[in-house]
Amino acid sequence: MFETAEIEILKDAILQLEPKSPGSALNLTALTLNRMPDDSWFKERRSSIGEYIKQMSGNVLTARHDGTTERLNAIVHGRALSLKYDLPFKFSWATDVGSIHNDLISIDNNLPSYFSETFIEQHYITFDEMKKYKLSSQSPTPAEYISGLRYSKLLKPAELQHVLQSYCNLVGPERFNDAHLIRKELNQALSEVFSSSYHQEFKRLDAIVSKQSVGIHYRGGDVIFGISRHEMNGVWGKSFALPAVEKLIQENQKRDVIIFGTPLGDTKDELFYLKEKYSNVSLSLKFLEGDFDGVVIDSYIMSLCRQLYSAGNTGVAVLANLFNPKLLNSQIAPQQYFDTLKSSFNESEGSDYKPLQRSFINIQLYLLAKSLKRPSSECDLYLENVKTLDPENRLEWQ
The missing domain is CATH 3.40.50 (Rossmann fold)
Structure with a gap:
C-alpha cells in the first residue's frame, strides 16, 4: 500500500500526464492498481483513459x-x-x-x-x-x-x-x-x-506574374500600427521596418519588385508611397481580382517570385514555400539589418515616416542591439525613443 501523501502525488501525476501522454497515464494507473487493486479512483481513471484511447486515438x-x-x-x-x-x-x-x-x-x-x-x-x-x-x-x-x-x-x-x-x-x-x-x-x-475556383485563380496568376520578380513581404499592419506592437513576440520577425524595404528595393532596381503588405490604414499609405517612389515596384494588390482571400492569394503570388524576402519565418512565407518548394526565401542577416536601420536612423527622424513606423524602427534596433550584444546604454536609447514616439505602447519587455 501507498501512504496517503504518496497516493495524492500519484493522482496529481496521472492528471497531469493525461492530456499530454494518455498512454503513460494509463500505464501509471495500471501500475498503481497492482498495489491497490480495489481503489475506486484509480479504477475509474483506468476505465476512462482506456476508453478514450480505444475510441479517440490514431488520428x-x-x-x-x-x-x-x-x-x-x-x-x-x-x-x-x-x-x-x-x-x-x-x-x-x-x-x-x-x-x-x-x-x-x-x-x-x-x-x-x-x-x-x-x-x-x-x-x-x-x-x-x-x-x-x-x-x-x-x-x-x-x-x-x-x-x-x-x-x-x-x-x-x-x-x-x-x-x-x-x-x-x-x-x-x-x-x-x-x-x-x-x-x-x-x-x-x-x-x-x-476549391476549384481558387485553383482556376492560381492558373490565372501563373500566366501574369513574372517568374523573375523579387517579392518583399513588408507586412506592416497590426505589427507596426496595431495591437501587436505592444508585444515582443508580436513584432520580432513579423514585419520589416520600412528602411529595410527601401534598401532591398534599391538593391534589386534592375528587377521587378512586388511588395506585400496589409492594404489598410497607414500601411496602405506606405505601400503606395513605395509604388510612387520606385519605378520597379508593383503592389500585390495589382494582381487581385474577384472575391478571393487576399492572404491566400498573396501567398500564391509570393510563390511565383524568383526570390522572396521576409522578416522572419512567417506563416505567409511558409505557405508560399508549400506552393513552391523551390522558392528562394531570404532573410536579412541581423548585422546587416541593424546596419541598415542604424544608417537610416537620423534620416528617418526627419523623414516623412509616420511616428509609429519610426517607433518600430527603434523597437527593431533595440531587439537587434540586444541580440548583437551592443552596449546597454545604446539599447536604452532606442527604448526611450519608443516611449517618445509611441507613448501608449505597453511593451511587455519595457
Whole structure:
C-alpha cells in the first residue's frame, strides 16, 4: 500500500500526464492498481483513459487559433502526414478563442470559402466534436491542445507507433522540417484543400506574374500600427521596418519588385508611397481580382517570385514555400539589418515616416542591439525613443 501523501502525488501525476501522454497515464494507473487493486479512483481513471484511447486515438488532428496562414499550414501539413502515415485526418476551424476582429486583422470562426466542398465533407468536424479529443479530466484550453503530439519531423514506423501509443494522436504542425520527404503528399493536400475556383485563380496568376520578380513581404499592419506592437513576440520577425524595404528595393532596381503588405490604414499609405517612389515596384494588390482571400492569394503570388524576402519565418512565407518548394526565401542577416536601420536612423527622424513606423524602427534596433550584444546604454536609447514616439505602447519587455 501507498501512504496517503504518496497516493495524492500519484493522482496529481496521472492528471497531469493525461492530456499530454494518455498512454503513460494509463500505464501509471495500471501500475498503481497492482498495489491497490480495489481503489475506486484509480479504477475509474483506468476505465476512462482506456476508453478514450480505444475510441479517440490514431488520428491526425488540427484546430489552431492563429491567423489564416498558420491555420492553413497546420491543415495542409496535417493532411499530408495523414496521407504519409495512412491515418484518418480531421480538422476544425472554430476555436474557443472566438472570432478575432479589429481594424487590421479579422479571423472568423466560420469556415472560409477557399476550402473545397469535398475536403470539408471528408475531413471537417465541428468544434464541439473536436473537443471530444481532449480527455474529460483536462481543463478547458484552446482547441489545439487536444490529446496528441505536434511533431515537425518525419517519424519512422516504430516511432509513429510509440507516439500513438503514448499520445494517442498526431497534431498537424504549422511548420515541418522534413517537408522534402513528404512533397508528394503535400502536393496532394494542396490540391484537395482549395476549391476549384481558387485553383482556376492560381492558373490565372501563373500566366501574369513574372517568374523573375523579387517579392518583399513588408507586412506592416497590426505589427507596426496595431495591437501587436505592444508585444515582443508580436513584432520580432513579423514585419520589416520600412528602411529595410527601401534598401532591398534599391538593391534589386534592375528587377521587378512586388511588395506585400496589409492594404489598410497607414500601411496602405506606405505601400503606395513605395509604388510612387520606385519605378520597379508593383503592389500585390495589382494582381487581385474577384472575391478571393487576399492572404491566400498573396501567398500564391509570393510563390511565383524568383526570390522572396521576409522578416522572419512567417506563416505567409511558409505557405508560399508549400506552393513552391523551390522558392528562394531570404532573410536579412541581423548585422546587416541593424546596419541598415542604424544608417537610416537620423534620416528617418526627419523623414516623412509616420511616428509609429519610426517607433518600430527603434523597437527593431533595440531587439537587434540586444541580440548583437551592443552596449546597454545604446539599447536604452532606442527604448526611450519608443516611449517618445509611441507613448501608449505597453511593451511587455519595457
